[in-house]
Amino acid sequence: MLRLEPRAEPSRLMTALTPLIAVTATMIAGGILFWLLGKNPFEAIRIIFWDPIFDENLSSYARPQLLVKAAPLILIALGLSLGFRAGIWNIGAEGQFIMGAIFGAGVGLAFYPADSVFIFPLMIIAGAIGGFLWAMIPAILKTQFNTNEILVSLLLVYVAEFILASMSLGLLRNPEGAGFPGSRNLRSYESAHNAELITNTGIHWGVITAVFALVAIYVLLQRHMIGYQIRLAGQAARAARFSGVSPNWLIITCLGISGGIAGLAGMFEVSGPSGQISIDFNVGYGFTAIIVAFLGRLNPIGITLAGLLLALTYIGGELASFQLGLPSAAIQAFQGMLLFFLLATDVLINFRIRWRHGVAA
Amino acid sequence: MQSAVQTLGDRFRVAALLTLDSLTKAYPGVVANDDVSFEIGVGEVHALLGENGAGKSTLVKMIYGLVRPDSGTMTFDGAAFTPTDPRASRAAGVGMVFQHFSLFEALSVAENIALGMDETPPDLSLSIRNVSQEYGLALDPDRLVGDLSAGERQRVEIVRCLLQNPRLLVMDEPTSVLTPQEVGTLFQTLRKLRAEGTSILYISHKLEEIRQLCDRATILRRGKVVGSCIPAEESARSIAEMMVGAELTPPVGRVYSPGEVLLSVTQLNQTSADAFGTSLKDVSFDLHAGEVLGIAGVAGNGQDELLAALSGEVRAQPGAVVMKGESVGDHGPNHRRMRGLLTAPEERLGHAAAPDMSLTENALLTGWGRQRLHNRGFIKWTSTANFARAVIERFDVRTPGPANAAKSLSGGNLQKFVIGREILQSPDVLVVNQPTWGVDAAAAADIRAAILELADQGAGVVVISQDLDELMEISDTFAVLAGGRLSPVQPASGVTVEEIGLLMGGTHAAA
Numbered sequence: 100m101l102r103l104e105p106r107a108e109p110s111r112l113m114t115a116l117t118p119l120i121a122v123t124a125t126m127i128a129g130g131i132l133f134w135l136l137g138k139n140p141f142e143a144i145r146i147i148f149w150d151p152i153f154d155e156n157l158s159s160y161a162r163p164q165l166l167v168k169a170a171p172l173i174l175i176a177l178g179l180s181l182g183f184r185a186g187i188w189n190i191g192a193e194g195q196f197i198m199g200a201i202f203g204a205g206v207g208l209a210f211y212p213a214d215s216v217f218i219f220p221l222m223i224i225a226g227a228i229g230g231f232l233w234a235m236i237p238a239i240l241k242t243q244f245n246t247n248e249i250l251v252s253l254l255l256v257y258v259a260e261f262i263l264a265s266m267s268l269g270l271l272r273n274p275e276g277a278g279f280p281g282s283r284n285l286r287s288y289e290s291a292h293n294a295e296l297i298t299n300t301g302i303h304w305g306v307i308t309a310v311f312a313l314v315a316i317y318v319l320l321q322r323h324m325i326g327y328q329i330r331l332a333g334q335a336a337r338a339a340r341f342s343g344v345s346p347n348w349l350i351i352t353c354l355g356i357s358g359g360i361a362g363l364a365g366m367f368e369v370s371g372p373s374g375q376i377s378i379d380f381n382v383g384y385g386f387t388a389i390i391v392a393f394l395g396r397l398n399p400i401g402i403t404l405a406g407l408l409l410a411l412t413y414i415g416g417e418l419a420s421f422q423l424g425l426p427s428a429a430i431q432a433f434q435g436m437l438l439f440f441l442l443a444t445d446v447l448i449n450f451r452i453r454w455r456h457g458v459a460a
Numbered sequence: 461m462q463s464a465v466q467t468l469g470d471r472f473r474v475a476a477l478l479t480l481d482s483l484t485k486a487y488p489g490v491v492a493n494d495d496v497s498f499e500i501g502v503g504e505v506h507a508l509l510g511e512n513g514a515g516k517s518t519l520v521k522m523i524y525g526l527v528r529p530d531s532g533t534m535t536f537d538g539a540a541f542t543p544t545d546p547r548a549s550r551a552a553g554v555g556m557v558f559q560h561f562s563l564f565e566a567l568s569v570a571e572n573i574a575l576g577m578d579e580t581p582p583d584l585s586l587s588i589r590n591v592s593q594e595y596g597l598a599l600d601p602d603r604l605v606g607d608l609s610a611g612e613r614q615r616v617e618i619v620r621c622l623l624q625n626p627r628l629l630v631m632d633e634p635t636s637v638l639t640p641q642e643v644g645t646l647f648q649t650l651r652k653l654r655a656e657g658t659s660i661l662y663i664s665h666k667l668e669e670i671r672q673l674c675d676r677a678t679i680l681r682r683g684k685v686v687g688s689c690i691p692a693e694e695s696a697r698s699i700a701e702m703m704v705g706a707e708l709t710p711p712v713g714r715v716y717s718p719g720e721v722l723l724s725v726t727q728l729n730q731t732s733a734d735a736f737g738t739s740l741k742d743v744s745f746d747l748h749a750g751e752v753l754g755i756a757g758v759a760g761n762g763q764d765e766l767l768a769a770l771s772g773e774v775r776a777q778p779g780a781v782v783m784k785g786e787s788v789g790d791h792g793p794n795h796r797r798m799r800g801l802l803t804a805p806e807e808r809l810g811h812a813a814a815p816d817m818s819l820t821e822n823a824l825l826t827g828w829g830r831q832r833l834h835n836r837g838f839i840k841w842t843s844t845a846n847f848a849r850a851v852i853e854r855f856d857v858r859t860p861g862p863a864n865a866a867k868s869l870s871g872g873n874l875q876k877f878v879i880g881r882e883i884l885q886s887p888d889v890l891v892v893n894q895p896t897w898g899v900d901a902a903a904a905a906d907i908r909a910a911i912l913e914l915a916d917q918g919a920g921v922v923v924i925s926q927d928l929d930e931l932m933e934i935s936d937t938f939a940v941l942a943g944g945r946l947s948p949v950q951p952a953s954g955v956t957v958e959e960i961g962l963l964m965g966g967t968h969a970a971a
Contacts (some may be wrong), residue, residue: 206773327828338810339814
């Protein structure tokens, strides 16, 4: 009989190993899922994990896509990791992502067709402000009325989606678009375009910002009092209060930073890869980033690796649905399994498995 | 020593109820019990003594079926005893009263008792009344547990055990939350049980109690049995020396001459945030330079609330707390620390220290502002580690180093670290809650000595404690916290334990 026994200290080995175990288990369970759907599981796994990077024909398209897709995931997940470490659960990054995109695109479109190097920086600032303000709603409701930030931030995603729909049908609709929903395409407005900086790499300003955020968050957590207070509050809330950390200040800070960063990601997305405000330009980066944050152990470097991995499953999943006719829901289930197995294997960090001999109780 | 053990064994050759033979249990990195053997006779009150981390709780958990030994055997009433879970242990006749009660405050006494039993007797309320009458444990089955005093709650746990007719009753630190009067009642109950042939395994730090109550004592140190004795034939000091394996030097008397007022608390009222907490009502006192003010009281009478109000975790009216002439009542912990008002809460893990963080990080917890361990928010990790190392060295904290997690330390060592962290920051006023709670004798003596030394250097110290012996030993002045009210401060010399007991029982009349 299997038995769990607590460890004296959390296992560092297992902290590093469980993501790999989870990925392996996901491949196995996902393979079974694909097999039940009547597909060749080995081929499906190969298409998802191998072909995007190594297949001669596909990689020229897929490799740059890796950074394009990973950048928003990593960026958002880095922001979320701060709050998650402090026990403040911002589940509404998707909404903050949308509001950042609307603010950023709105500022850019307001200047159309002016030509200036200041427009894009202004859009960046506006994007961050949009996400920040949207995150302040759950933050202030929590500090003033002790509402649950999980529910408020999540429900605000749907509010943001309605605002997005309203914007693409109304205020921001392309006046020259023959009545079709959606804004002007920012890719064809040079001052507002988040262009690829090095050809065929996928590197745009969002990728650069993600690298910058990686370093900044790492330093914040390791060397700065704010990072220390966030970690302390997450591990021992009473000790944090005893240390002098104000819970309200922490809520505002964590939601503010994560919202601002999610807004940035939305702005980089709408002005680059997506190009325009449309009813459904958001593809769920804000939600997937939650998986990325946990898969990466809330650790900046882990999040970067996890973001790349999830981006790979996005691209590989697209290829698989295109080549094998796998339903996109199967790919989403596959990504969900990753989080499921990660949380399940987490128990190994604090517990060891022992085989119990003799009679069961 | 060997021959002494032998003769003791002979004198209790009556009949062994529980025999432990070479029990060994190892956890990663530590052998909690190493070849432990002793026996508990029928109708014997057997004391299990040892410093924190000596392996008492592991041993008890093995007897109660919560932990299984790596090797060794237990024999209960002549038959092999290998409980796989507490239910099996209870079925064999072992009852356990834990140090921390596992009761639901919103449920009645009878409901709580029913929840903890494997088989509920048909008329539970009647059974409860019968048992409580028989053993002098006054208890109303219909009252809500939330309304009961600590002593009454303990009775609920004891009655729950007695209803199952245990042959062996295990009690872990049963008197730590009781008033002196309640302790007296408990001892009567235990003596009656013994007279009826029930064996009792009694775990305590309080050596005087063990001398009064127990027939025999087994002493553990670092997981091994290092001796056994008949407590009545020993002095508290000689038993303590067996526990720590070294001679103890009692602190010398101190001459107290009050200096200027450092901390002044005036009409402090504080509604407790906890639904079952105790609100502070009109608490007022002055603390002078060089003074050790002892505040006694039974747990749950406002101690935690008083500490939180003084530390700044909970804000009060500005003028309710005045530190060296400055109103700090509406300021937070860091502001007060910068002004010289430092505190050490009772709960070590999770309040005074973050369990999973290293000692270095825990040194930062209260030292960051006063010790200037950061530069515009950027943490000076080297200085912080040096500060942690200084605490470890100065207060003899036994740990491999400052990088170790707080929770890896034994209770006594962590307490030395937590108190030392504040003392080393040269406070003008130090407020400590339960400084030696669950701490072994040697560490407790160190901590008391450090507190007295701090007062000698001109600081004022408030010691909130439930250990009257400790307060009598170190306090210059004395007050009792009962029901959230503080009695007038009086000189500690000349106060009798009986007087204090009555003040302490102020809200909950002792039975």
